[in-house]
Amino acid sequence: MSRTNDMTIKLGGEAGQGVESSGAGFLKAMVRGGLYCYGLQDYQSRIRGGHNYYQIRVSSKPLFSWSSDVHVLMAFDDESLYAHPQEIVPGGAIIFDEGLKYDKSRVEAGHTKMMPVPLYKLALEIGGDKVMANTVALGVTSGITGYDFEKMADVIRQNFRRKGEKVIAANLGVAEAGYRYGLDNFAADFEFKLEAIPNAPKRMALHAHQAFCMGALAAGCRFNSAYPMTPGTSVIEWMTAKANKFDVLTKQTEDELSAILMAIGAAQAGMRALTNTSGGGFSLMVEALGLAGMTEIPLVIVDAQRGGPSTGLPTKTEQSDLAFVTSAGHGEFPRAVLAPGSVQEAFEAGWRAFNLAEKYQMPVLVLTDMMLSTSIETLDPEQIDFSKVEIDRGDMVSNAELDALADSWAYKRHAVTESGVSPRALPGHPNSVYITTGDEHSPDGLITEDPATRVAQMEKRMRKMESALATTIKPLLYGPAEADVTVIGWGSTYGAIRQAVDAMNAAGESVNFLHYVDVWPFPVQETEEAFAKMKFSICIEQNFTGQFARLLRAETGLRANAQVLRYDGHPYTEEDAVAFIRRAVAEKDKPHNVIRYQVPVNSGNRQGYAPSNGHSNGAHGSGTSQGQINNNNLNTNSTASLYDLKEEVKA
Amino acid sequence: MSRTNDMTIKLGGEAGQGVESSGAGFLKAMVRGGLYCYGLQDYQSRIRGGHNYYQIRVSSKPLFSWSSDVHVLMAFDDESLYAHPQEIVPGGAIIFDEGLKYDKSRVEAGHTKMMPVPLYKLALEIGGDKVMANTVALGVTSGITGYDFEKMADVIRQNFRRKGEKVIAANLGVAEAGYRYGLDNFAADFEFKLEAIPNAPKRMALHAHQAFCMGALAAGCRFNSAYPMTPGTSVIEWMTAKANKFDVLTKQTEDELSAILMAIGAAQAGMRALTNTSGGGFSLMVEALGLAGMTEIPLVIVDAQRGGPSTGLPTKTEQSDLAFVTSAGHGEFPRAVLAPGSVQEAFEAGWRAFNLAEKYQMPVLVLTDMMLSTSIETLDPEQIDFSKVEIDRGDMVSNAELDALADSWAYKRHAVTESGVSPRALPGHPNSVYITTGDEHSPDGLITEDPATRVAQMEKRMRKMESALATTIKPLLYGPAEADVTVIGWGSTYGAIRQAVDAMNAAGESVNFLHYVDVWPFPVQETEEAFAKMKFSICIEQNFTGQFARLLRAETGLRANAQVLRYDGHPYTEEDAVAFIRRAVAEKDKPHNVIRYQVPVNSGNRQGYAPSNGHSNGAHGSGTSQGQINNNNLNTNSTASLYDLKEEVKA
Amino acid sequence: MTDTAIRPDSSGLTLMTKVDMKTFQTTEKSTWCAGCGDFGILASIKQALVGLNLAPHQVMFFSGIGCGSKLPHYMHVSALNTIHGRALPVATGFKLANHNMKVVAITGDGDGYGIGMGHLAHTMRRNPDITHIVENNQVYGLTKGQYSPTSGHGYISTTSPEGSIEVSVNPLALGMAMGASFLARSFSSDPKHLASIIMKAMTHKGYALVDVLQPCVTYNHVNTNEWYKSRVYKVEDLPNYDPTNRQMAYERAQEWGDRIPMGVIYADPDRPTYEDQVPLLQKGTLLELSEKAMRKDYDYESLKNEYM
Amino acid sequence: MTDTAIRPDSSGLTLMTKVDMKTFQTTEKSTWCAGCGDFGILASIKQALVGLNLAPHQVMFFSGIGCGSKLPHYMHVSALNTIHGRALPVATGFKLANHNMKVVAITGDGDGYGIGMGHLAHTMRRNPDITHIVENNQVYGLTKGQYSPTSGHGYISTTSPEGSIEVSVNPLALGMAMGASFLARSFSSDPKHLASIIMKAMTHKGYALVDVLQPCVTYNHVNTNEWYKSRVYKVEDLPNYDPTNRQMAYERAQEWGDRIPMGVIYADPDRPTYEDQVPLLQKGTLLELSEKAMRKDYDYESLKNEYM
């Protein structure tokens, strides 16, 4: 394994200690050095205190996921020391303040290099403020890894440019002091190195919500109403930040009902309207969703999933709203559900969602999640390709066409057509005078109970699902066209699975990956074709009941040979994915094998300081050998029923 | 076909003309004569005017469904004449006021006996009020069918007993005048007769909501909060009417959110709490549903379905909330869904729901619908068997047990157990001091983000689904144990399918019927066993997408050979069911044949006066010969995809 | 189909052709009971539109669910008949998108003051330029006669057989507490007054509530036409009544019983609307502005810089 | 398990053992920021319970979601931490079922006055005997600092970079309009006053609102501890202040700015509670009454008659 440009750097501390902003700054410094980074954030549902961490994986190749292995841990409190030592690879380092009091027995330092540093002292002496201790630690990290200090200095200059020269100088000073300290005291004895690439191309480091919003903005979305809810809030906050420059109107509403209702109102006027929330807020949008479906008002809704049910795990990740969003609402109406799995797919979903919504005059749901919406990927700028953004508003009636109508009675908002799409005229034109309603209605939008009209309207609306299938993204096959093992995933598991597949093929195994971006309407035909070629299939998702597997079976009758499920709130690492795939393969004989991720026993207390990976047995470093997964971490259930859990009961 | 005690009597008129109450009175008179009646109501979403009808099927054998064939039509307005003539069997009669002006060309009177009667004149002259015209018409019906007038007189006496002797006398007078008029003028030439059975046993005539409420009341339900919504409202109105006598507290709330939330509060205090609504209101309950799931608070929710989506068809029937209620809510939590198919099953669901809710400490949903909740069945009193009602509150911690605890910290509300059920203590006891929360929590109910605790709680909760399967009703096989054709249905289609199966077996065909009452958790094993014995299966439901078929496939991978779907807002008649089954059998070769009910072309205008049956070709009377279904009424789609509707597009 | 210029041509409130009562007439038959107060409200609304010379395409109606909320079906006008209790936020979204059109929301008392209470209170705080007409029959009509949030104490219904025991909603007092800028009341049986009040409400810049007393002949046998008739009086007829005087308005807003005030109870003509306070909307309607976005006429590439 | 006598033994408000501050202490560590006003509120609530001699099992707490709504986790008491904005209806349902227990609802300003507005207004009309404590920090704390319904005009946040343009919710004025029977305000930095007001609220029969000014040290840099401190005064200190005088109360309720009134602003001790007006509940708690139903001790057979 390479010792250069292949490592994970982790920062741990309390909420409010700036763990995330420091991490993000360092990440940028590495991206500017031509390295690919993947940044993962983990925080608790509290504003101060508790335990947060930020984890940056670095590589010279593109990255899509995090890793279980940590090479440098910057611990800003004692909890960070207790929570993460198992993750540190042999030869890895822990940087912490020399004055930090901690319980040595709780830190397994055997193969770890402990690096006490006068973080606060240097911060205070050189920078004049203890809060700069983070920056000292980042400097130390630069020092021990040998990373070009200028890259870091650059980011500091940019980040503080609005705060004036003095602040910049102070920060540069403390960073450099840390750098020197690391270089002088620990660098020689630290084997993992970082090296900037000369003439590095410019790259972007951003998360899926930022990319989604760029896509939405480029697609002409200029109305965004929402009620704050983690992790959905970053959408409206982003749109608000860009509002002045791009003429966007954003509105924080009194609740989620109002958020979707205002978006419906704006959409009816003719705006490309967006609302965003998380599952709990989406629960409150369901009635209005049906209204949009019935009145054929186009609309885009982002549901940024988090651990459920109810308030659940507000700051943890899960993919557990799929079954809900595909069937939310009484009665039946068309909709689409997109589940981007990477930052680039999120960008594309940003503009595609509006085209789908307007072409088929229906609500479009975009499922993201906590992990996706906070994890930073490194992209080449061309991957956010504004030139590819198309604006297709579907069948709209132009002013000229309206002018040509006989009178203000001629236009029929819900005309029955073969595609199911009725040409859409916006209110405001003298010949576009119509009503529409959530009641069943005639083509002219008036309430009706006539069975024939009802049937015609119902069928017309539902035909749009069939029509929409023509423009959704079909499942993407990654890796070799044929393979011994096919992993099936959807949405945000993309990164971990993709990396796992690469690692396994590199290790001589034969694995490919069927990734679903657009999950509804369901691509039945393509799925059947793909299944026909599979030898052994494993469906991996981040929820309890295997919602995607269930959807797949409902639509095609097909099942993967094995299922992997995780619902502890933490995303799969690359190593998790590799281990689960191998485990499933090893247990090939068990019919419909359901493997559930189990948290290592020693992983922390009720307060939630547990690492989410399974490396509790001290086997570190490679993440690629079969024996590595502790049996405690995997729980196998060999029966088909998702609820047949009796065997899984512990203690 | 028998000419005695086997017919359908229909009343048609405007909203507010008392069509329903007159019909219900006449139905009672027949039930008291020992006849079995099935009463179907059809009204529009308006308070006055429009077109309503009430239809009573009569037989000497138990009835569970209505019929397409009408033998006597009492038309109280001209619309009734236009709307229903096709349904009248040869030799059938239309009773109407002699002064009624109508367009003769719109009434196909060829084989129908037109019976003009001075309805208003007799009402005014004898009763002193024109509103009694209905009663005159009922008298005429008694007269022409030869039905014992005393039975009718009895009901009149009872119904008006609070209004005093004078009102009774007036009503008796007009009824008798009508009776005489019918007898004298038309009876001889009318072949369909009604004959009271001597010493008829006492029977009950009631609908599913009444029966459900009796079950709930008997199970100890004493709290019912709701917000009015058709057709759910009759539940809280019934409970309110009985509140004084049975010590029930009912509360009309400001909205559906509050309705379920109050029920949750009452349940947490220890009440058996009920809320009722229709799909649109349930949409607003979803967030709170998740709270109940997460906090393990038992709760019963009636969703009386109606035509969707959105406001949809407020007074029409549909089974289109199944997919929604089984997956409503972000994240994953246990629940049960019961779908009674008859009045007796509704009674049993009434008490079983509370046992399920309390035993497994989870929300239980009861799906009824417009048809079920307004259609009157005739039951032997023993079918509403209060002695069979069990009250099983599950694992509750008694006062004595609480007294025995060490202190107020000992009790753990969410203790992890093998069954998933944590013993439940109610607040109020000194040793029952605990918090619980919609956040993920520790066994003592405190917020946690600890992955191991999360996983343990999640698995504990979901194990209750497995446990609950032990007490739910498994699919019921009706008819011969083995048959050439098996019909699969759920909920309210029970009556029509059951009658169809009887009729077909009587006609020498070989059909049986697998009926699902409890649809979630899904009885996988029993379904697989049942499918193993099926030769040709047809799944019939009242919705567009085949929601039950999809559920079945999602859980078992299995599909019926053919699917029949209807979504015009009107329930299947027995004849519809027979025709569809035969059609499916005739088209055996088409793989995954999807047959959709299509409304006859001549069935009315946008205002909704269409009959819902397919007898537009004038073939009346038997309903049992294969050729009877007009091709216009059935639309066959031979592909598997539910959305592959292109071929179905008309004009 | 064309992907350009789909913004409707809505030249503000300038009139194309002369409107009269016939302009708004439809063949759609109403489903209301004979004698229902909603007929008078419908007529008055049409009258007000004629009075304001507003053509059908210049006004967008929103309504909830209930007998009264069906109203927009019975006139020729642009409308969205939404769901129960939710007309106001939809109307607000529309207004923010296209403030060139007049926006009117029609709800029942159950709809607007009951299930819609949250939206009502927050809309009052926001002050979008929306006229809100509440058909207040003090009962749930369409669901067959349950008590409503404005039903009087002791009102008997199927869900309150012993009489309602909740304090009735006082929409005018609520409006004063929530900062509403225009609060009025009228009566469906006084169509002239009602039409004039609706005109005033529609002329007012900001959220304007018109609480319309409306007999429900079928279900409300307490608050009948006669009951209202014998109680209503007009604040216009009071000497020196000044609706811009908060204290005077507060006193009238409290009044309900033997005497019920009608007319413009409170008006603050100076409070800016929500739209007025959004700098962006001073450049034009959002819909007009978004045409530039539909042409992709923005420098999106620059967005990348902050991530590099 | 036993199917009889599972009704908890809750002998009203009579006390079993002497309670003191320690009675309510837990080992659960709070997640609040150092300096957060919620600490003072927690202490005052405990103090009030001690003052009222209420044991942990005699009080049932309900809360919503937000920083402040976590409060019941940090004391030893019976509680249900519900969802955002929904504490009041759940509390009402509980109270109707078991009115022997004292019921307290704790919410934030976003929770109670924003998303929960509909329930708030209707609960005020109903007047169940519930004490509602609102931790009003004029900001959305837990979601990281967006403006709230009580944020001042011009308040700048991530969702209002140009300042909020909505009229702030005035909970006291709202309460007066909606018929609330007890309206009070206090300040988290004056724990003695706050405890005494909470005691008064809990002693009041009916819905009692305590609007607590609470500095959010992390996000609200406008309405800071100092900002409040320099403005608050106590109505108790006003000569002749009479909270049962509606007019006086109305005037104080309107006041917000340079001077902010604290104390019991309005109280109507005579208004009956919802529970008082339900004849059934005069026989006992619904929970007690339902024991008879659990024994199946009713004549259900008689129900059949009307259908025969």
Ligand SMILES: Cc1ncc(C[n+]2csc(CCOP(=O)(O)OP(=O)(O)O)c2C)c(N)n1
């Ligand atoms: C979410 C929801 N809940 C309930 C209903 C049923 N519903 C229809 S109208 C109505 C109330 C009608 O009262 P009001 O708003 O006063 O209007 P009115 O019929 O009296 O004009 C109700 C409860 C519904 N359509 N949607």
Ligand SMILES: Cc1ncc(C[n+]2csc(CCOP(=O)(O)OP(=O)(O)O)c2C)c(N)n1
């Ligand atoms: C339905 C729903 N929407 C949004 C949220 C996210 N959320 C949690 S707390 C909160 C607001 C917090 O503000 P406030 O009620 O004032 O409490 P504070 O944190 O300031 O004490 C929001 C919007 C949620 N939990 N549920």
Ligand code: SF4
């Ligand atoms: S029920 Fe009442 S409100 Fe509804 S239409 Fe009839 S009279 Fe009007």
Ligand code: SF4
């Ligand atoms: S964010 Fe504000 S309200 Fe929340 S705990 Fe911190 S100081 Fe308190």
Ligand SMILES: [Mg+2]
């Ligand atoms: Mg009303």
Ligand SMILES: [Mg+2]
């Ligand atoms: Mg707050």
